[in-house]
Amino acid sequence: MKKTLIKNALLATVDPDTADLPVGDILIVDDRIARIAPSIETDDAEVVDATGMVASPGFVDTHRHNWQALLRGVGANWSLFQYVVQMRTMYSVCYGPDDAYLGNYYGALEAINAGVTTIMDHSHLQITEEHSDGLVKGLQDAGIRAIFGYGVYRNPKYTPGDDIDPSSIIAEIAGPIEEFHRRNAARVREEHFANNDGLVRFGLASSEFFTFTDMAPILEELAWSRTLDPARITFHAAFGLNDVNIIENLSEAGALGDDLLLSHGNSLTDSQLALLAREGGWVSSTPDTELQMAGTFPVLERVVASGKLPSLGVDIVSAFAGDMFTQMRLMLQAQRFRDNERDFPGAVPFTTRYPAADMLKYATLGGAVGMGLEDQVGSLTPGKKADIVLTRLDAVNTAGLRDAVSALIFYANPHDVEDVWVDGVARKRGGRLVGEDWKVLEKRVQTARDGIDERFARIDGTSMRRAWEPVWGLASGASD
Ligand SMILES: [Zn+2]
Secondary structure, X not given: XXXXXXXXXXXXXXXXXXOOOOEEXXXXXXXXEEEEEOOOOOOOOEEEEOOOEEEEEOEEEEEEEHHHHHHOOOXXXXXXXXXXXXXXXXXXXXXXXXXXXXXXXXXXHHHHHOOEEEEEEEEOOOOOHHHHHHHHHHHHHHOXXXXXXXXXXXXXXXXXXXXOOHHHXXXXXXXXXXXXXXXXXXXXXXXXOOOOOOOEEEEEEOOOHHXXXXXXXXXXXXXXXXXXXXXXXXXXXXXXXXXXXXXXXXHHOOOOOOOEEEEEOOOOOHHHHHHHHHHOOEEXXXXXXXXXXOXXXXXXXXXXXXXXXXXEOOEEOOOOOOOHHHXXXXXXXXXXXXXXXXXXXXXXXXXXXXXXXXXXXXXXXXXXXXXXXXXXXXXXOOOOEOOEEEEEOOOOOOOOOOOHHHHHHHHOOHHHEEEEEEXXXXXXXXXXXXXXXXXXXXXXXXXXXXXXXXXXXXXXXXXXXXXXXXXXXXXXXXXX
């Protein structure tokens, strides 16, 4: 039995039972939280002095394309159109199986470093069996809690430098699920997830349903997906495009359910949200991508109004930092702006109604509920798994802070994350990743990045973009 005793932490438990306990101790026994109390004494535990630190549940990210960690910074000025052109038909083919492994391994460590202990990995880099195995192993080796969402997107089949016809590449990736994915997903499920109750679980990331013009292949794919008994089926929904009234049609077919996790959903109507609330289906809002690319406002507050807990995600780590501090802050302030605009038109608001603490709940418990892991994680609760984050408050940017919630939402960044446990295992201690020589890993990341960039440069991006324009109903040259 391994015991760790966290002493004297400022508590942000996200659990109503301990909400009025400002400072206290947490006892970890093996993989679980055994006790939380004002003071715990035990003489056989490793003691961690958490004086001046916030103890919070690990963050839960419900929509992340983790493999894109090696592409950091490419999407700073991207529209959704540019994302689709470059990510779907250019960058993906620049990844070999080793890059797939490293992208997922490094991406998961980036998450852990920032206190994100659980991710829904929407993984659409399933190009060969070797890519899939590398992606799974990357998550497993990093020690993160995750649902590996095997992405059944069609990927382009060419090598950078090949003489290709961009239009036929685009035509190739449209359409329903391929045989390769049916076979490979079933193989991955069997080989890597015999019991689907471990730290990393099997899930599916569906085809891009919003590009489909009829329901039959959608229903068929979902029925097939469910034969693999995935922990979650996740898909992009209503990012501004209307998806064959997918929610009503799924409802009519009896195919909605709480095994579905929709990302974005910005343009879902309130009656569609009501259907999800009644018949099942969770929603992940990703403020960074949605504010940049969606053209419609994040749905989060309307999900709350529908009676369900919402959740947050980083989405594309190719454009945005992988921490949840940023997403909580962006979502909160964007929502406050919307509320102010509605409640005080043309006037200076005399009150701020939106409580900051709600956002912490959505970034932890909301995510756990959305991923079906609320019995295990999402709050600091005795009996739950020990996914715990300690955040220092003695840095130049945090000294003198009075309150745990404002610390986590408005002041902290990943550098302030001092210690992280996942499943009771220390993955970050004293501000450093455990068991990882960062300088060595950094070199591997740089080398992989250079290789990807070198291959990417061999693809004619202008021709690819031109070929996509008519698909989006754009005139030739409109996307310049
Ligand atoms: Zn996405």
